[in-house]
Amino acid sequence: MSLExxxxxxxxxxxxxxxxxxxxxxxxxxxxxSFAQQSMMSxxxxxxxxVEPGVVEINLPYRQDLTQQNGYLHAGVVxxxxxxxxxxxxxxxxxVGASVxxxxxxxxxxxxxxxxxxxxxxxxxxxxKTLTVVRADVFAITDDARKLIATMQGTMMCLTK
Amino acid sequence: MSLExxxxxxxxxxxxxxxxxxxxxxxxxxxxxSFAQQSMMSxxxxxxxxVEPGVVEINLPYRQDLTQQNGYLHAGVVxxxxxxxxxxxxxxxxxVGASVxxxxxxxxxxxxxxxxxxxxxxxxxxxxKTLTVVRADVFAITDDARKLIATMQGTMMCLTK
Amino acid sequence: MSLExxxxxxxxxxxxxxxxxxxxxxxxxxxxxSFAQQSMMSxxxxxxxxVEPGVVEINLPYRQDLTQQNGYLHAGVVxxxxxxxxxxxxxxxxxVGASVxxxxxxxxxxxxxxxxxxxxxxxxxxxxKTLTVVRADVFAITDDARKLIATMQGTMMCLTK
Amino acid sequence: MSLExxxxxxxxxxxxxxxxxxxxxxxxxxxxxSFAQQSMMSxxxxxxxxVEPGVVEINLPYRQDLTQQNGYLHAGVVxxxxxxxxxxxxxxxxxVGASVxxxxxxxxxxxxxxxxxxxxxxxxxxxxKTLTVVRADVFAITDDARKLIATMQGTMMCLTK
Numbered sequence: 001m002s003l004e005x006x007x008x009x010x011x012x013x014x015x016x017x018x019x020x021x022x023x024x025x026x027x028x029x030x031x032x033x034s035f036a037q038q039s040m041m042s043x044x045x046x047x048x049x050x051v052e053p054g055v056v057e058i059n060l061p062y063r064q065d066l067t068q069q070n071g072y073l074h075a076g077v078v079x080x081x082x083x084x085x086x087x088x089x090x091x092x093x094x095x096v097g098a099s100v101x102x103x104x105x106x107x108x109x110x111x112x113x114x115x116x117x118x119x120x121x122x123x124x125x126x127x128x129k130t131l132t133v134v135r136a137d138v139f140a141i142t143d144d145a146r147k148l149i150a151t152m153q154g155t156m157m158c159l160t161k
Numbered sequence: 162m163s164l165e166x167x168x169x170x171x172x173x174x175x176x177x178x179x180x181x182x183x184x185x186x187x188x189x190x191x192x193x194x195s196f197a198q199q200s201m202m203s204x205x206x207x208x209x210x211x212v213e214p215g216v217v218e219i220n221l222p223y224r225q226d227l228t229q230q231n232g233y234l235h236a237g238v239v240x241x242x243x244x245x246x247x248x249x250x251x252x253x254x255x256x257v258g259a260s261v262x263x264x265x266x267x268x269x270x271x272x273x274x275x276x277x278x279x280x281x282x283x284x285x286x287x288x289x290k291t292l293t294v295v296r297a298d299v300f301a302i303t304d305d306a307r308k309l310i311a312t313m314q315g316t317m318m319c320l321t322k
Numbered sequence: 323m324s325l326e327x328x329x330x331x332x333x334x335x336x337x338x339x340x341x342x343x344x345x346x347x348x349x350x351x352x353x354x355x356s357f358a359q360q361s362m363m364s365x366x367x368x369x370x371x372x373v374e375p376g377v378v379e380i381n382l383p384y385r386q387d388l389t390q391q392n393g394y395l396h397a398g399v400v401x402x403x404x405x406x407x408x409x410x411x412x413x414x415x416x417x418v419g420a421s422v423x424x425x426x427x428x429x430x431x432x433x434x435x436x437x438x439x440x441x442x443x444x445x446x447x448x449x450x451k452t453l454t455v456v457r458a459d460v461f462a463i464t465d466d467a468r469k470l471i472a473t474m475q476g477t478m479m480c481l482t483k
Numbered sequence: 484m485s486l487e488x489x490x491x492x493x494x495x496x497x498x499x500x501x502x503x504x505x506x507x508x509x510x511x512x513x514x515x516x517s518f519a520q521q522s523m524m525s526x527x528x529x530x531x532x533x534v535e536p537g538v539v540e541i542n543l544p545y546r547q548d549l550t551q552q553n554g555y556l557h558a559g560v561v562x563x564x565x566x567x568x569x570x571x572x573x574x575x576x577x578x579v580g581a582s583v584x585x586x587x588x589x590x591x592x593x594x595x596x597x598x599x600x601x602x603x604x605x606x607x608x609x610x611x612k613t614l615t616v617v618r619a620d621v622f623a624i625t626d627d628a629r630k631l632i633a634t635m636q637g638t639m640m641c642l643t644k
Binding site: 362 | 584590
């Protein structure tokens with residue numbers, strides 16, 4: 001197995017995420033409602049494609065107006081969908097009435113962001129009462145091939161009233 | 162002096178940056194030309210406002226369609242202007258014919274991104290032959306007040322043909 | 323499956339790493355020789371426990387003189403073994419005659435570093451000609467229980483003469 | 484002014500830090516007491532050399548047993564003193580009875596860590612009720628010359644009983 005395939009397999013494998021318990025029974029609706037309020041998501045054409053306890057995926061079709069000087073998806077757009085996926089992955093495990101905030105994140109850009117569609121997949125590594133650590137991988141998809149183009153490690157904060 | 166004022170003073174002070182030598186005499190034109198090719202900058206309404214050897218600033222007026230669920234500027238947009246400023250700050254010190262690439266960056270989000278305008282100011286910390294380390298501060302401006310809302314530390318790569 | 327167990331399973335699963343090809347047939351000896359020259363490893367009592375193409379593990383027994391103010395392993399020590407594991411994981415995939423250098427890394431500290439032994443496991447995410455991106459998880463082991471206490475994402479550089 | 488000198492000047496300038504108010508009047512004693520309990524500091528020979536509100540410096544003389552394979556100070560040791568300086572810089576601005584915890588940090592290694600002595604200087608960027616963001620620069624000193632060898636950006640957490 002190549003290194004690329006291995007990383008891909010690791011990241012995409014079934015995580016049995018339905019066995020992680022979400023404290024808020026309406027977590028999926030809450031994520032969808034909040035996502036719909038992020039006008040930035042609609043500006044860039046990003047869509048929520050998976051919401052499970054501790055895992056969120058966001059899809060983004062390539063568009064020419066989202067690019068940097070070489071025609072690749074701008075690193076800022078790659079980061080935008082990764083950060084949003086991380087925030088909501090963390091949010092799925094927060095209690096009723098909480099809100100979520102990005103504290104910090106770090107992104108490594110691994111390959112040129114070229115593809116027809118991009119998917120950011122975020123998974124919670126550690127859910128804490130105040131801080132939740134999340135990782136996201138961003139893949140570029142062309143035909144049936146997926147390439148890992150970026151990876152994020154970040155911290156999300158749970159705010160309760 | 163308050164902590165906030167001190168950080169602000171530190172970040173905004175005159176850096177005597179014209180005394181840092183740019184190996185490419187046309188660095189400012191090159192940055193402007195490349196920036197104009199980043200369609201993402203035009204989508205979000207970002208403008209290049211300062212280009213000096215080792216220092217670049219980008220301005221972004223607030224727009225409702227750039228926000229997250231609470232109406233603040235999306236962390237991804239904050240990151241987008243910071244990353245672009247870092248890339249071009251690094252680029253100002255690269256040789257003729259080089260191109261620049263973001264390798265990785267880390268962002269700490271310090272305060273809610275609310276303001277009328279946002280400024281990302283990037284400064285090169287260490288310019289190397291292959292790798293250049295850059296820091297950027299992002300400020301929110303309302304009337305005459307500036308608040309530091311985010312800070313980035315990142316690595317840019319110089320590609321030569 | 324709990325979130326903790328899931329993360330653990332993910333991190334510890336067999337990676338079929340022997341199927342990733344190391345360009346240097348003597349990679350394991352080279353890693354061992356270089357590790358033996360790191361006097362810091364011997365000062366803290368760290369040992370190389372696994373060397374495969376793209377994967378390296380380092381073990382460290384708890385010692386009272388490696389702690390911070392609360393008696394937990396110092397975050398700097400946690401980082402030291404994670405960084406060393408990352409560097410050598412990257413090194414296993416570098417060509418004959420190369421040397422390796424840490425460019426940058428980011429660590430999230432997830433739980434108090436308490437345990438009888440600590441293991442840092444690093445895996446290459448993307449091996450490039452110049453830059454290699456590596457991730458490391460650090461586990462605390464007490465009796466038979468393993469806890470993920472920290473995770474690192476970093477960049478290593480390949481230097482050739 | 485060279486880039487290196489500029490960065491140095493920036494980092495070393497007087498910060499008028501005595502004008503930042505520490506909520507705990509005994510902050511300096513508390514830092515010294517806690518530092519003395521970090522057995523790792525004594526193992527590597529690190530000393531607290533400056534404690535002001537929001538600013539802490541730690542000195543470390545070079546020792547052969549703190550090195551990596553090329554005889555330079557190990558990146559983990561560089562990180563250890565930077566992290567400790569960051570933690571205590573944050574601690575100086577925390578209320579009476581609080582304790583401090585490293586949440587995460589990111590380090591860029593800028594130059595080989597060679598020198599007679601090393602100084603990590605940490606400065607608080609933003610002190611929050613729960614989270615404090617701190618930056619540290621690490622310098623290598625040889626005779627009278629100082630070189631910036633690493634820079635850290637991290638998050639510290641305030642724990643109250």
